Each structure stands twice: as structure tokens, then as C-alpha cells.
Amino acid sequence: MKVETVRTKDGKVELAAELSKKEVAKEMRRIAESEIARYNYRLGINDDDPVEFLRKHLGYDEASFVFDEGIMRHRTPFALTAVEIDVIGKPVYKCLEHASADKPFTFHLVCVPVPDFELESYDPVSLTLPTQQVKSAEIEEEIQKMAQASAVAVTDRSHEIVFKGDKVELAMETTKDGKKVKPLCTDGREYNTGALAMPDDFDAAIIGMKVGETKSFTFEGPELELGPDGKPIMEKYQTTVTVKRIIDMQPPELDDAWAKTTMPDVKSMGDLRKKIEEKLVAKREDEYNRRAQALASNELAKRLKGDIPDLIYGVAVKEAREQLTSKLREENISLDDYLKKEGVEKDQLNNVLLMQVRGQLTRQFALNAYAKHLGLTVEEPDLEAFFESIAPGKAWQASMDFKQEGRMYAARCAALRLKASKDAVANANINTQGTNAS
Template identity: 25%
Template sequence: MDITVEALEDNKIKVTVTVEAKDVDAAVKKTYRDFAQKYNFPGFRKGRAPRPVIDNALGAEAVMATVTEDVINKAYPQVVESEKLFPVGSPEFGDAGMVEAGKPFTFDFTLSVKPEVELTSYEPVSIELPVAGVSDAELEEQVTALREHYVTYEDASAATKMKPENYADLAIKATDAEGADIAAISTESRLYGPATGMLSEAFDAEIMGMKKGQSKEFSLEVAEDEASVLLSAQAGKTVSFEVTMNVVKKKVVPELTDEWARDTMGFEDAADLKARVSESIEAQKADLMPRMKESACVSELIKRFEGEVPEALAEEAEANLLQDFFTQLQRQNVSFDAYLAQQGMNAEQFKADVKLQAADEAKQQLALDAWARAKGIEATDADVTAEFAKAGLDNPAQVEKEWRETGRLYLIREGIVRAKAMADVMDTAQVTEVDYAAQAQAEKKAKKAAKKKAKKEEAADAPAEAAEAADAE
């Protein structure tokens, strides 16, 4: 075949293909032979009908139209393979007419192809990952979380005022604008913790400073987008409250002692518990770290992406994501409506989310392609063959041949190149280890110190303000 590739705008190419006369004649011969075998022609044994008889019965133009279609369908995948094209979507064929016996045949098609974007830099990416091993702060964080599962709530003294860190046993009477009781909220006794998402921040502010036995009445305008567990059904409405503080509660977290570790948790002692928790953290890190590193590298690589993602590529990525998503739903025997309800979203929000994911997916693919070109990373024939061998097929060589003949090997090459590029990005990445647990502890301490300082300053300013008010009088 003689092949000419012409670059067009918008990542499209026009490919002109000329098939040699001998190949056209071979296709003509094969088509007549197939028709002779397929149909019964009176007076001739199956497979023995001559061309004039077939032409007379089926029409010479119909036969040549079939030959033309076969020639194009056979040539197209060969062109994709020989020119190492990466199609996006389906080709658009021009009007080439029909083949003629003894003559070469020329046809053309327009095809959207994967664009060759550039990155702002091909230097190693810099990423942050959790520290290797198990830090003291990580161990402390996990042990504390474990102890939190066994928390108890004890009554505070009658003089204790409600604070954000306390819990409360509340009697609540809630009514709507018409004075009707709101059964979902009203209760004689409810253990309540501020900022737990059960009621709103405005409700929390109202009960601060209350003591045991005190009662209070107030009304709240519930926001349209209220997300709290008990108030969401009242969004956009006014709710009136009568609240009585039955008792202020202190949250008590058990101390990590040998007795607690043994009697409650079933370990030999506190040291044994810490050792087991440490092993668990290490195992989790070993499982998650490769994926975390890949995700961090991809994120940094996408930041270096220049240009726009072609619409056809974004649509292809979206179609693949949707196919994988609905296949997974089917396996889990979960309906789409049930999934939306679980996620708290509607169909339009889901669609928008998928589009964003598809755009990121397309950017990731193009960024890896760019990295591979810059680093000279390729997929060899041996790589392709090995990929089929790894698939566990009964006859990998035959399947590879079929993929080659149908022009689909570019998909395998593309996957191999991107996998190699991703491995190279990860291998060369400059990693900074961060103890996130220690960071969180430091931030918590800093906030606590700032809050304490603000209270001291507020207390110091109070006498001065009182003096100024007395002087004014």
C-alpha cells in the first residue's frame, strides 16, 4: 500500500491510501469465491458458479460494492498499525467510488488522533509522603482513636457550665411555626455533643454556659442548605426550642494501662497493645504507600499540563469511566438510584462529577504520553507480546495476531508506554517525608494556646472596660 498522511487542524489527519492492483484482484477473487460458496445457483454445484452467473444473479455492482468494503476494512487497521496512529473516535471515509478489477484503488479518511501536548517541565516531580515506618505521633494517634471507642460520659458537678468540649443530657421540646411538635427532635433525655452534626452551630451557641437544671427558650431560622441530622427536614423554616439542661456530662477516655489493655482489649499489657497497633500501621502503609505515591506523582504531573483536552478524548474517557462504573454497580447488585441516594447527590451532580473525573483522566494520559516522548520511552514488539502472554490466554499468539489484523494493537502499546512512564515518574520523584500526625498535634496545640491567650486578653480587658463605663457614669 501507498500511504500519505496529511495533518489538519484540531488534532485531525487526512490519510490517503492506495491499494495495489494485485491486492484488489485478490479481494475480487475471494469475494466471488465466497459468494459462490454461500449461495445456491441453479445448474451449478456449490462453490462452482462462474462470475457471469454470480453477476447476473446478484448484480455486478453489488459484488464490487462488497469488494470495496472488504478492501477498505482490511486496509484501515493495517494503516493504523503501520503508521503507529492513535485514533480517537471513528474515522470518516471520503467517497472513493468502487474498486475495479486490474486497477489500483485509492480511498481516504479523516481521523481524530491523540494530540501531542507538552508539559511545563520534565524535571523529576517533588512530592510529600507519610514518613516511612511508624512515628511516635502516628502510634499515639491510633492508640488514642482506639481508646476513644471505649469512652464513657460522667456527670459533672451541678455548678459546671456547658462548654464546647462537654456533652449534655438535654430535655428538648421543638415546635414548628404552627406550634406543632417536631417528634424527631423533641425528647425527655438526649445525650448531645456540640459540633457532632446532630443539631446546628446556632443551637450549640444557645446552650453554652447552661448549668444543671437551667431551662431556656429560643427560636432558630434553619438554613436552606442545613445538613444536620435532626434539622435538615426543617430547612428554610423556623423552629422554636424549649431546652432544659438535665446534666452536663464529661467525656472520659480510659487511660492506657496494663489492666485496661488486658481486661478490655485482650492484649498481654499496654506494651503488647502498642506493638500490635504499630504492626497494623506498618501493614497499612505497605499496602497504601505505592498508590499514595502514584496519586501524588500524577497530581504533580497534571499541574504541568499545558493546553486543553480535546473534546473527543474527554468524551472517550467519560464513556470508559461510565462503563466501568455501571459494570461495578451491576456486580454489586446496586441500582443507580440507590447509589445516588447513598451519595446524597442527583443525576445532574453525578454527571458533572464524571465529566471532571474524565477531564483529569484525559490530562493524566496525555501528560504521561508527553513524559514518555521526552524520555524516549517506547513499547517494543517484545513488550506487546509479553503483555498478551501475561493475560493468561489459551493462545496468546493467535489473539495478538487478531488484534494486529483489526488495528487494535495501539491500545496495548499505549497502555505499556503509559505504565513505563508512570514507573519512571515514580522512580525519579523527589520525596519529602512528612509526619502528618505530628503536624496535626502541633496545630492542635497551637490553636489551644491561641485560644487560651485570647481568653486571658479578654479577661484582662474586662476590668478596664468596666472602669471606663464607671467613669462615663
């Protein structure tokens, strides 16, 4: 793909990207196969060419627009990487003629590049951060959590009547309309009263029963489907329940023998405490570093010289709104429900997004200015650190995703900002809060 700058005007850059015939054919086949898989279309015996199949299925005109849109959307990040432009928001792309596998395809994209700024000062920032030290009480708390997790069920003989909060073993036989309900039939199932695992009337019937007692009763429970009014459909169940025993979860004795069962290479409680401390220290250091980098970025942002153009704000707010809409759609949450949850009126949403965007942009531009002033550059370890920061434990996969999507220049820019924030922390005047008290 060839990419060249057509013009630069009013804070925007227009690029022209040209794909060869071979690249166009490859893109069209990729798009066709993706659309066929997405909508589960069935190819006939003679439909060997997915491109022609999609044209027949959608019609030539509609398929042409699908191919154009798919090519431009997919290739835009590659075009930006080719000319090394870091942008604000999503570029706008267009083409003058439809893509065809028998000739090159050219499209134009208009983008808003990240502007250059300066800082009022590049002196070290001052930060106040919590201590990284791990208290002995925190280690003991972790040990107690591990002990509770490995507790074993024993019969509780301290009382025979079931109270709310008791864990019990039940035998039960349940029917609905005279037919057995297999998931609710068992010779022995553990059940926690008061835990809302079953309907209230079932729970109420169990509480007060004695060990060994058998009781038959009816309770109501919701079906999986909702009724016309949007509320759960309630069904009646008939059940016969026997309380076999009351259960007490008995934690293990905290000794060397138990410690050996918890982690590899642990032979004593002393080893276990050391391992837990190492784990907590690593977690605390990660939290400390992230907080320190965020605070350093905020401090640098306060030093940004000049005003951010309205064009930048407009493009960034538009993208923020689109991302919010997409997120709400994925989570199946209405905008009204979201606003109610956040305590924001509909006409205030733009102001909220603008405040969020302003903070994000000033930090981004300040880190860029800091990195440029110091002459920082991105090396392979810096890229690896960036991918690890956005996908802990899956940095390699994140790297592959960025490469496949053509976003490597954007990744390098983000990696440079991360490196700048780390440098700002390394050279900061840090005041540590907290003590070494156990």
C-alpha cells in the first residue's frame, strides 16, 4: 500500500492510500469470508468464490459498499502507521469509485494529528505516595483466607434445629405438575440458609426443621423466561425435604503439615509467610508504580502551555460518546439507566465527557512534550512494557493484535508516554505516607 500526504489544513491532514490489485483482491476475499461467517450464510456447491457469493446474496450495489467500507476501515490504521501519524479520534475516509479486484483502489482519509505542546517547566515533580511496606497483619489475614478456603465439612452437633445462616445437607425430591424436576432431586446437597440461593418460602420452610426431620411443602420459583409484562413467570413446585445434618466448616490446623499443601516449594509456615509476603510486595509495587505514574502525569499536565484547540476537543468528545454508546450496547444498558446510575442529567453528559476528555488529553500532550524535551525513544523493552500494562500476562497476544490491526505506530506513541511517566517518577521528589507498624 502506498500512502502520501495530500494536504494539511486547519489542523487536519488528508492522506491518499492506494492498494495494489493483489492487495484489493486479498481484502475483498477477507471481507466476504468475514461477512459469510458473521451471518452464517450457507454457500452452495458451486459457490467457490466468497466474493461473488456475497454479491449474489446482497446485490452488487450493496456488496460494493460493504467492500469499500471494509477495506477503508481495515487499512486506515496501516496508512497512519506508514506515515507515522498519531491521531485524535477516528479518521474520516472516503473513496471516489468502488473497489474492484482487477484494478488498484485509492481512498482518502482526513485525520486530526496529535499537536505538539511545551511545558512551563521540566523540573522534577513532587509526589506524595503511600508506603509499599507489607504489614505482618496483612500476611496473617491472607493465611486466614487460605485456611477458610481449605476448610472441610464436618457434622455440627452443637444444635439440632436449623437456624438462619446454617449450612445443611439436604435430601430432596421435587416435582412440578406431577413431573420430577431432576436438578432439584438429590440424596445429599449442601445448602446455605439465608444465602438467597433458593426462593424465600423454601428458605423459610428449612429454617426451624430438626436434623432427621422430613417435611413436604410447596414453594414458588421463577422460570427462565419473562412474562409479557417483563417480570419473571412464577411456577409452583412440590418438594419433600429431609435435613440429614447441620454442617460446620472446620479450618485446618495452621501448622507445617498444612503449609506444605498450599504452594509448591513451601515446607513450613515460615516458608508460607515468606511466599505470601513476596506476593503482596509484588502486588503493592505494581499498585504503587501505577499510582505514581498517574500522579506524575497529572502533575506534568498542570504545566501544559497554551490552549487545546476546539477541534481537538470536538473530535475527542465525539469518539468518547461513540465508545460509551458501544459499551452500553454491549452491556445491554440503556442510556437512561446509565445516567441514573451515574447521577447525571442527559444535558450534562457532554460536560462530563468533556471533563474526562480534557484530563486525558492534557496528560497525553504533557507526556509527549516531556518525552520530546528529554529525547526519549522507544526500544523493544518499552513496547513489551506497554503491552504488558494493557494486557497483564498476555503481552504477546496484545502485540500480535496491534500488528494485525496495523496499529503499531499508535502502540509506539503510547509506549513512549508510558516511558515518559516512568522517567518522571524515577526523577520525582517523593514523600512517602505510612509507617512500618505491624
